[in-house]
Amino acid sequence: MPINQKECGLLWEFQYRRQFEWLKNTRRFLYRTTSIGIQGRVLEIGCSIALITEELSKKIDGLVIGLDSDLKTLLNAKRRQNKLLLVCGDAYYLPFKPETFGSVLFQFFLLWIKDPLSAIREMKKVLIPTGWVVSIAEPDYGGRIDFPATLDCSSFIINRLLEEGADPFVGRKLEYFFSKSSLVNVQWGLSSIPFGIELVKMNFDKEWNFVKKLAKPEMDPKLKGIKRMEKKFLKEEKRSYFMPVFYCMGRKKMT
Numbered sequence: 001m002p003i004n005q006k007e008c009g010l011l012w013e014f015q016y017r018r019q020f021e022w023l024k025n026t027r028r029f030l031y032r033t034t035s036i037g038i039q040g041r042v043l044e045i046g047c048s049i050a051l052i053t054e055e056l057s058k059k060i061d062g063l064v065i066g067l068d069s070d071l072k073t074l075l076n077a078k079r080r081q082n083k084l085l086l087v088c089g090d091a092y093y094l095p096f097k098p099e100t101f102g103s104v105l106f107q108f109f110l111l112w113i114k115d116p117l118s119a120i121r122e123m124k125k126v127l128i129p130t131g132w133v134v135s136i137a138e139p140d141y142g143g144r145i146d147f148p149a150t151l152d153c154s155s156f157i158i159n160r161l162l163e164e165g166a167d168p169f170v171g172r173k174l175e176y177f178f179s180k181s182s183l184v185n186v187q188w189g190l191s192s193i194p195f196g197i198e199l200v201k202m203n204f205d206k207e208w209n210f211v212k213k214l215a216k217p218e219m220d221p222k223l224k225g226i227k228r229m230e231k232k233f234l235k236e237e238k239r240s241y242f243m244p245v246f247y248c249m250g251r252k253k254m255t
């Protein structure tokens with residue numbers, strides 16, 4: 001049964017909240033490395049429900065702004081926390097003066113962007129010299145490892161993302177995008193949560209609820225097969241997977 005817009009919004013919110021929790025340590029590391037606490041102004045792009053904007057607003061004294069092109073999600077975030085500074089705008093045409101921010105950051109954003117280089121170059125414009133562009137997390141579904149290997153979950157996710165116009169392999173390209181945009185001191189790496197038996201068991205119902213609702217009806221029999229197989233492996237305590245998520249940071253050159 002197709003889901004309505006409200007259900008779809010709630011599903012994504014559930015997913016963003018989980019990812020937000022899983023990536024807490026990565027953000028802590030990136031905030032420390034870029035000295036985010038002493039920066040005057042920080043911009044989160046593609047903030048959606050603005051969890052990171054809220055986290056940073058509480059953490060630092062400076063000004064923190066979240067930007068997204070989806071007005072509805074911004075209004076929802078504002079209803080949750082009225083103090084948030086949120087702007088509805090387009091990442092390709094940022095509505096800010098040049099050299100406004102000490103850091104521009106984003107999480108699970110670049111995979112949805114058709115032209116990442118233009119988006120990063122636009123971020124650079126609004127950064128002060130020596131300011132940071134920080135990609136907190138971008139996935140690479142091509143690097144997912146499943147045990148047992150017969151449980152092929154990646155193909156479904158990759159195909160679905162490609163149909164939606166997203167790039168499921170964006171993680172491995174981050175260093176290239178950053179260097180090509182003439183950012184310097186580029187540092188990148190992997191942060192991932194190893195999904196072991198207990199975590200997979202704990203997530204089983206929620207994960208499948210999410211997958212089922214987002215899948216097209218014609219995928220149903222195939223997905224049911226994978227779900228059945230996973231259930232069987234869980235009973236045998238024989239299941240784990242690894243989903244690579246990449247971070248990257250780079251600075252605007254001193255002029």
Ligand SMILES: C[S@@+](CC[C@H](N)C(=O)[O-])C[C@H]1O[C@@H](n2cnc3c(N)ncnc32)[C@H](O)[C@@H]1O
Pocket residue numbers: 016017019020045046047048049050051067068069070073089090091092106107108109112113
């Ligand atoms: C996967 S969501 C980001 C989730 C959020 N960063 C988080 O981690 O919770 C991607 C967001 O990018 C936004 N977006 C996509 N293209 C955009 C653009 N050109 N300008 C601004 N926002 C854009 C979408 O509206 C969506 O809210």
